[in-house]
Amino acid sequence: QVQLKESGPGLVQPSQTLSLTCTVAGFSLTSYNVHWVRQPPGKGLEWMGVIWNTGGTRYNSALKSRLSISKDTSKSQVFLKMNSLQTEDTATYYCARDPSLPGYNYGWFAYWGQGTLVTVSS
Amino acid sequence: DIQMTQSPSFLSASVGERVTLSCKASQNINKYLDWYQQKLGEAPKLLIYNTNNLHTGIPSRFSGSGSGTDYTLTISSLQPEDVATYFCLQRNSWPTFGAGTKLELK
Numbered sequence: 001q002v003q004l005k006e007s008g009p010g011l012v013q014p015s016q017t018l019s020l021t022c023t024v025a026g027f028s029l030t031s032y033n034v035h036w037v038r039q040p041p042g043k044g045l046e047w048m049g050v051i052w053n054t055g056g057t058r059y060n061s062a063l064k065s066r067l068s069i070s071k072d073t074s075k076s077q078v079f080l081k082m083n084s085l086q087t088e089d090t091a092t093y094y095c096a097r098d099p100s101l102p103g104y105n106y107g108w109f110a111y112w113g114q115g116t117l118v119t120v121s122s
Numbered sequence: 123d124i125q126m127t128q129s130p131s132f133l134s135a136s137v138g139e140r141v142t143l144s145c146k147a148s149q150n151i152n153k154y155l156d157w158y159q160q161k162l163g164e165a166p167k168l169l170i171y172n173t174n175n176l177h178t179g180i181p182s183r184f185s186g187s188g189s190g191t192d193y194t195l196t197i198s199s200l201q202p203e204d205v206a207t208y209f210c211l212q213r214n215s216w217p218t219f220g221a222g223t224k225l226e227l228k
Binding site for chain 2: 109
């Protein structure tokens with residue numbers, strides 16, 4: 001059974017660094033790509049970046065300078081780190097898996113975590 | 123970056139009504155277009171991928187079509203459980219979402 005679950009601090013102070021973990025089950029990170037998507041309260045969805053099964057990464061150009069995605073395949077965990085947080089980074093952060101089929105740099109998001117709300121405030 | 127424009131932003135329809143939601147890309151996205159449904163307080167749920175492929179377990183009243191820059195999600199007979207916000211997503215280049223259509227019952 002495919003599962004993804006995000007975890008991290010609910011509250012981060014402005015200018016600090018956000019660290020989130022996506023723990024997966026039911027599949028291997030050496031076979032599937034995992035994406036991060038965020039959603040500010042009451043607003044739309046924003047794709048943040050992906051870590052491919054190969055370990056390569058690609059980021060949203062608007063976040064690239066602040067964002068890093070990595071993984072520990074032995075622990076089935078994907079990590080997101082984003083620095084210089086501001087209040088506009090307040091959002092629910094989701095991780096999602098794509099089918100990772102040949103020929104697709106970006107696949108559809110068939111599986112999502114439940115999301116974790118991060119509030120940026122002093 | 124590819125911009126995705128969804129219309130309408132808000133839609134009110136009656137149970138049993140046929141509903142059509144639109145998504146327009148700023149350039150050709152070669153049918154790499156998905157539709158997601160998000161209910162209040164929940165994670166998005168995949169409905170349709172690659173323009174017209176129904177995801178596993180999704181009712182057949184949902185269908186998708188389109189090509190080039192213009193894409194459509196159709197609900198053939200609206201049900202109460204379809205009340206949600208619907209987002210399109212293009213994956214021709216790095217993924218970008220539309221702003222969403224909020225669907226409510228009349």
